[in-house]
Amino acid sequence: MKERQAGKKLSKVFVVTLVSKDGREIPCETSNSQIQYQGQAAQFITMRDISERKKMIDALLQSEKFSRAIIKYSPIGISVRSHTGKLLSANKAWRNIWGHTEEEMTEFMTRERDELKFDYCDEYLGRWLPALERVYKEGGYLHVPDIQVTNPRRKDTLYVSQHFYAIKDSSGKVDRVVILTEDITERRIAxxxxxxxxxxxxxxxxxxxxxxxxxxxxxxxxxxxxxxxxxxxxxxxxxxxxxxxxxxxxxxxxxxxxxxxxxxxxxxxKLDTELMPEQVNLNEVFEELLTSNKLKLDENNVQIDISGNGGRPVKSNRRQLLLAFNNILLNSIDAFEDRENRRITIEWASNGDSQEITFKDNGCGIPSEYIGRIFEPFFSKKSDSGGTGLGLAMTKRIIEMYGGSVSVQSIPAVGTTFRINLGNYESNSIGNIGNSE
Missing domain, CATH: 1.10.287 (Helix Hairpins)
Known part of the structure; x- marks a missing residue:
């Protein structure tokens, strides 16, 4: 009042904060007007509680802050250009994709343009430039799905996907264009x-x-x-x-x-379609393996030495694992030819989070020129005796289907050793199997 009487101009509408009896702060909008009342000068004061409006404004500011944070930290490059192509803003991901420094960004953003013009750095768009020009001039949307570019700073090759969105002003003219740039190099390589x-x-x-x-x-x-x-x-x-x-x-x-x-x-x-992981006890598998092959082992005078520490159950499929082991055992039996003192040693033991199984025979061995091919489908050096060349190929595929590995070492005239690693069974590990190629 004193300020008004002193001739100072006050705002007609202003915001004050009142404190209620219970201590709550209440934002209020108040207006003060000078009127004549009963022939005398008077002040007409109105006051309105704007708590809800303030909450809405605060929420909008918070939403804007959140949106800015999303843009700032987005892994997708986001930039905004004017209708003349001048760079207005860009996030960190955009700068990383193109390799620009802060100084270069400042130079781009201060470069004035009176009309639409594409820079040398836009030349990578090639055949897309006419369509992009229409977006800048007429509005609309353009997607450039997969295009090869060169990072000007690192000089390495990138593959990017870009989306161009035109935003119009109230008069219907294009005001600016928002550009989303995604580095899809890793996806392209995959x-x-x-x-x-x-x-x-x-x-x-x-x-x-x-x-x-x-x-x-x-x-x-x-x-x-x-x-x-x-x-x-x-x-x-x-x-x-x-x-x-x-x-x-x-x-x-x-x-x-x-x-x-x-x-x-x-x-x-059909092996890949029969992926059926389960908990497999190696003791039970080897017991069934030797029982089912007892007659063949006796007929061929083969002595079996088997030892294992029991160990933990492995992640595989009992029926398929038995087939894989059976193929290795039959391969070893066939490898003895006319040798005497025929012996096959089967051992298994824990090896950290897996079980290591070895099949070792003292047969004729595998020539070095064939050792790298024995897991190939249809590769066999015993076709005259009925071999199809699929047994060991199936073994390798079964083992790898469940995340395991199989390797072979052989010395001609001394013998061959197959070494298999199978992961221990974990109740939460089933989803990690079957990823081998």
Whole structure:
């Protein structure tokens, strides 16, 4: 009042904070107007509680602060340009993608433009520039999905994906353009790797198909020859019972072998779809392995030495693991040829968070030129004795399906050792299996 009487101009509307009897602070908006009341000068004062409005303003300020924080710390580069292409703002991620310093940023943001103009650094957009120009002039949206650029500072190659959004003012003209720039280099590399893996799998499928056809032809050739011989005998009335019986047996064995090859191929190709992790006790697996092969071991005069500390259960599948171990055991039995004192040693022990299993035989060994190929599908040096070359390939695939590993060492004329590592079973580890290629 004294200030008004002194001639000082006061705001007609201003905000004050009142304190209630219970100590609460109440923001109020008050206005003070001079009026005539009953012929005398008077002050007309209004006061309004603006607590709710203040809460809304504070919430908006907090929301704006939150939005700015999102932009500032976003892993995606966010920049804003004027309708003439002048850089108005950019976050840290944008600067990191393009490798610009703070000084360069300041120079970009102080560079005035009277009309739309693209810089030399925009040349990477190439064929997209006409469409981008329309966004700046007419509005709309443009997505550049995958484009190769070179970081001007590090000189390395990047792949980026960009989104351009035009924002118009109240008159409908483009005021500014918001640009989202994402570095997709790692994703692109991963996609190329997957593509390479798929191509490799396709080539492997072609090799398997070709070898499969070859194996089936080889298996069925004796059957075809035998059936022709039987047919010839029937046409000449040369019905020699023993000879017909012999050729019938050859045909039957050939057809059975062809069916076995087909079954093995089917099992091998379906392994990835039969991922069934469970807790497996190695003692039980080895007990079943030796029981099911006792007759073959006795017939071949093979002595088995087996030892293990029991250990923890492993992460695998009992049926599939038994098949994998069985393939190694049969491979060792076949490797003895005419050797005497045939012995296979099976051992397993804990190795940190896994179990290490070894199969060691004193057979003829594997020549060095073949050691790197024994896990390849259809690779076999014993096809004359019925080998298909799928046994060890299946073993490797089964072991790796459950996150394990298998390796082999061999010395010709001394023996061969297969070493397998299988992870211990953990109730929370099932989701980490099956990642091998």
């Amino acid at each position: 996609e190329e790797k997957i593509k390479s893996i798929n191509m490799e799998k396709l080539e492997q499928a072609k090799r398997i198909a070709g070898t499969f056809a070859h194996e089936i032809r080889n298996a069925l050739f004796p059957a075809s020859a035998s059936l022709n011989r039987i047919k010839l005998s029937s046409q000449t009335n040369d019905n020699n019972y023993e000879e017909l019986k012999k050729y019938s047996a050859i045909a039957e064995r050939s057809i059975t072998r062809a069916a076995d090859i087909t079954g093995l191929i089917s099992s091998y190709t």
